[in-house]
Structures are given as C-alpha cells and as structure tokens.
Amino acid sequence: MIEDKNQQRTPLSSLGEFGLIDHLTKNFKITHDSTLKGIGDDAAVMKFDKEVVLTTDLLVENVHFDLSYMPLKHLGYKAVMVNLSDVYAMNAMASQITVSIAVSNRFPLEALEELYAGIETAAQIYGVDVVGGDTTSSTSGLLISITALGEAKKEDIVYRSGAKPNDLLVVTGDLGGAYMGLQVLEREKEVFKVNPNNQPDLDTYTYIVERQLKPEARKDIVQLLKDLEVKPTAMIDISDGLSSEIMHLCKHSKVGCDLYENKIPLDPQVISTCEEFNIDSTTIALNGGEDYELLMTISQDDYPKIKANPNLTVIGYMTEENAGMHLVTRAEEKIPLKAQGWNSLSESE
C-alpha cells in the first residue's frame, strides 16, 4: 500500500553488527544534562538528581503492527511513544531511551534507516536521549524493544494505587480514535489485496488514521498538571482501552467506580466512522486501546482548577470498593464494567 517499490536495497550483512549500529545511531545527539555517556561503551552512564522511573515495552511484527500499512518511520515514532506514555503516566519527565531491534534479513538497510529516522524524530521532539540498544538478526520479522527512563521528584510521582472514594475520574483528549483508524486501514488493506491499483482515499479519516499511525504521548499533560498545581491521586496511561485501565486503577487503589457513558470524550470522526462500520462508539472507547491518553483520579478539591481545561474531561468518580465498577449508560442504567467482555452490550443497543 504505502510501500515504495523503487527503494534501494542494501543488505544489512554488508555493514556487520558494529557498523550497522554506528550507522543507524550516528545522528543521535545527547542533549540531557543527566546523560554522561550515551552509545558506545558497555553501558550508558547517567546522573540523576531526582527519582528515576523505568519502563519497557516490546513491539512484535504481526502482533502489534502490520507493515503493510504502517510506514517504518511511523513505527519508530510510535514505538517511542508507547514507552514515553508510561513515563508520563507516573507524572515524570522522560529523559533517556534504549532501542533494541531484532530484524530478519528481508529488511534492507534503507528500511532500518526509516525506522531509526522515526525514533530520532520522536526523541528530538520529546527531548529524550537515545543512550543504548542492541541490534541483532531474527529468524522472522521485526521486533522492537524499547526501555525508557524518566525523572521526577519523589513527592510528584503518581502511582496507580492512590485513588480514594469520591475522587473524580478524569481522562485526557478523546478515545477510540486509534482503534477506528486501525479498522479503516484494515479495510483499505483488503481493498488493496483485491485491486492493487486502487489508491486508498483516507482524507475523511485523517484524524483517526493519525491516531493509529502516529500517536503522541501526553508529555504536555505532565507540564499542564504542574502549571495547574494539581497532583492526581492516581494515574495510568490508556494503552489497552479505558475499561481495562479503570479496572487496573480500581484494583490497585482498592476502590470502585461509576463511569458515565455520556461523558466519554469522542471525536466526531470516531462517531461517524463507528456509524459507518455499524459499531457502538462506547464499546470502542471502552475496549479499543492504543489511544495513549492519560487516565487519572483527582481530589474533588482540585475540580475548580481543572474544570475549564479542554484537555481534561471528568468522566466519573470513584466509589467504595464494595460498590463495584459500573458504567452508567445514557439510559441511566448501571451495568458492571468489564474489560473486553462488555462488547455484548453493543448488540442490545
């Protein structure tokens, strides 16, 4: 689909492992004061004044991404976002990443250059240093393993476990876009299989396709919360769908939750595409995943500070643990919140 058939193909073996790493990482610049030594020794060396947060994610071809519609540059960018999102979910600022890839010899050097260009762009925009990694061959496909480090003062770090009954449940941005973008791309892939000359027209789906192919981690929210002088009582990033993340927060914080269906923020393009695909948009927001928004709980005392902010939407409140986790529907019915399994509801609407 997006593939360029005329691309140059330099075999990876022509560079050797060390030559390959040198070549791919030669543009990476060290900008953080906390980085004392980046790529090029047995290990990177850093000096942190604050507490350090550490997270890691693995992306596997044909499990997490499909190269038939995911350009490699976007993939590199997204792989960094997936990790930074976890750092921001701790209310910390990301500072360094390591990038390891396993790659089969069907990928030419030019493909890896694209991938690393996306990684470099992400690192530059988000202000993180690429300080290490590993490059190795794989027997099949492409795999990307990224580890991200960040910094925060101890008193600023937000865990999943601090939510209290009556705290407000707040989400950033809007939900379901990444999943619906994927549906559109999957459909175009099928069309393309039947007729390779058919060029996809994605103009009406720009926003949701971008949510899927080039998500942005919410670094801005960490800064915003600081500016608003709000410290969430608990926070998590939305990688697996709202429903699943709410359940994590409730489990770790030992609270229940009432989530209001009519409060869930949806972009008009998500709504119209859901209608086109005949899917219930609430189901998508609850279970879609990959939005990389932040879900947090804040004390009611902080409500005045956030209420006017377009980035933050109150979607419910926390309850006592024994009250359970519920979705309050538009029809004011209260139904138990389930991860994934809630799909069945869409059939009755």
Next chain:
Amino acid sequence: MIEDKNQQRTPLSSLGEFGLIDHLTKNFKITHDSTLKGIGDDAAVMKFDKEVVLTTDLLVENVHFDLSYMPLKHLGYKAVMVNLSDVYAMNAMASQITVSIAVSNRFPLEALEELYAGIETAAQIYGVDVVGGDTTSSTSGLLISITALGEAKKEDIVYRSGAKPNDLLVVTGDLGGAYMGLQVLEREKEVFKVNPNNQPDLDTYTYIVERQLKPEARKDIVQLLKDLEVKPTAMIDISDGLSSEIMHLCKHSKVGCDLYENKIPLDPQVISTCEEFNIDSTTIALNGGEDYELLMTISQDDYPKIKANPNLTVIGYMTEENAGMHLVTRAEEKIPLKAQGWNSLSESE
C-alpha cells in the same frame, strides 16, 4: 536431548497477559534500597545516590541459543549474566533488571516458569531486583530482552577509552571454554539426531559445557579491584572473543597493542577438547566469544597489586596507536590482530 517429554502443558492463553505476568513474577522480591517500586505500575521507581549505568541485550532463539540443548532455566540465568557482565565491565555494581519476552504459543506455561526460575536464581545470587518487563506473543520462537541498571561513583566508572601506551593488558579467568562447550553440545545434538536413544556422556566436558550453558558474570572482579585498590584505565567484557574486544579497547582508547599468545589463559579442558576437535586453541580464545570474562588495561604502577592474583592474567601491553595491534606468537612472530578473520592462521599451524 534434555527435554522432559512428560512435562505438563498449560497453554499460555489460559492466564491472559496480566495473569501471566503476575504468575511469573510473583516470587520476585525487592531487596535493593534503591528500588522504591518494582513490578506493578506503569513504571518502576528507583532512587540512586551514585551514577547510574544502563545496558540492554536481546537474545533470539536459533540466533543466540538453541533450545534443543539449552535448558530454559539455564537460558534465563544466562540471559541475566549477559547483561550484568556489561554492568561489571563499567566497574559498577548491578542493581535492577527488566525482563521482556516474546513467546510463541508452542511454549506452555511450564516452560516459562522454568525460564523465570533461572532469571530469579540469577537475580538472587547477583543481588539484583527484577523491577519490570513485558510479556507478549511472538509469531515464532522465543526472544528475551533484558535491560540492566547498576550504580557506581563517578570516579570509579571505567570506560573503554582510557587505555594508555605501556598499560598492561589483563584478562580475568580463562578463555575459549564457552565456545568449545558449544562445539561439544552441537556434536551431541547431531549424534542424538541419528540415534535418539544414545544418552550423551558429557562428564569429560563438564567445565566447558557449564561455561556455555551457565556462564557467570564477574561481579567478584569489581569487588576484587576495589579490595586491591586498582582502578583499570579501560575495561570491556568479553562477549565476542578476545580479539574483537581488544580491537574495541584500542579503537576507543586510540592505542595499539601487543598480545602474547603464550600468555592467553586456557583451561586444560579447552586445550584437550581443541586437540580432539583438531582446532587451534589460540584461534578459539581469540574468536570464540561468550566467555563473559573481563578485559582491562591497568597502569604498570599497579602491577605489584595484581601480580599474585590467580584471577588476573597479564596477556600483553598497550602501545602507541600507530604501532598497530599485534599478536606475538609462541614462535615470536608478530602478526596483525584481526577479529574473526584471523581464523586462517589456524590452517598454517
């Protein structure tokens, strides 16, 4: 070969991703003061007083290991060693690791339990906390991505770049064992293919097989150097063979080197197995790899402190960069040192 045909097979899908991670990591204990939060949030949280070193390695099935003779428990152990070795090569002490795996559904839960048992044993013995990771499915085989963190005072950290002309070149332990162990295991695998009832007799190869299957990272050397009050001028771990590592040290330090063939430490079992396989033992020591010993340069002033130590062998000295890198053979011939390519020498001996 080593596989137990009667093992229980619980499909991974029966636990789900979160259930699986919980199950596999439930025995991991946090012991380091620097670990504030381990597994169970968006990120781990740590507080370091000293400088932090960070390294990561990727191990891929049928590229880095062969499960037909590598028991999963040993693989887990070795995967940790590979990473800790890089931390010790910075003259730092390892403190935390993250462990990510991608695994195809041909692996039952019991196989992953074995793998994690090896990881846990390594973490316990070496005093590191497992603070995070990711578990995902793969379309083929097993892949392990480990990231290790360590700590050291800034003034204690040793880079590859500090070697000076006239410094002594020093290696720990002995070399070539891991590679010859692999040769023995590969041979037994071929025998087993022909006659599956033939039980391998590895008694005469215990040391070298253990060097391959269960290497130990040289944490003890970091402590020893401290006790001896020796700070190497440069250091690197030997993962790819002595020759290649010497060339890295020389390149980063901008020096040359004379390496003495008759000084290279070899275990008698390596020598006898090389004879049996009709391979030159020097070639193996130079190019074999996977020994995870440490290679360092020290100032001649420190020689009295190390000369009596059985763990440390002086194998040469550094020269001016323009003198080049050479092997001084037993016949006192001086030949240019090459990584890998030096194999041709073995034919003429």
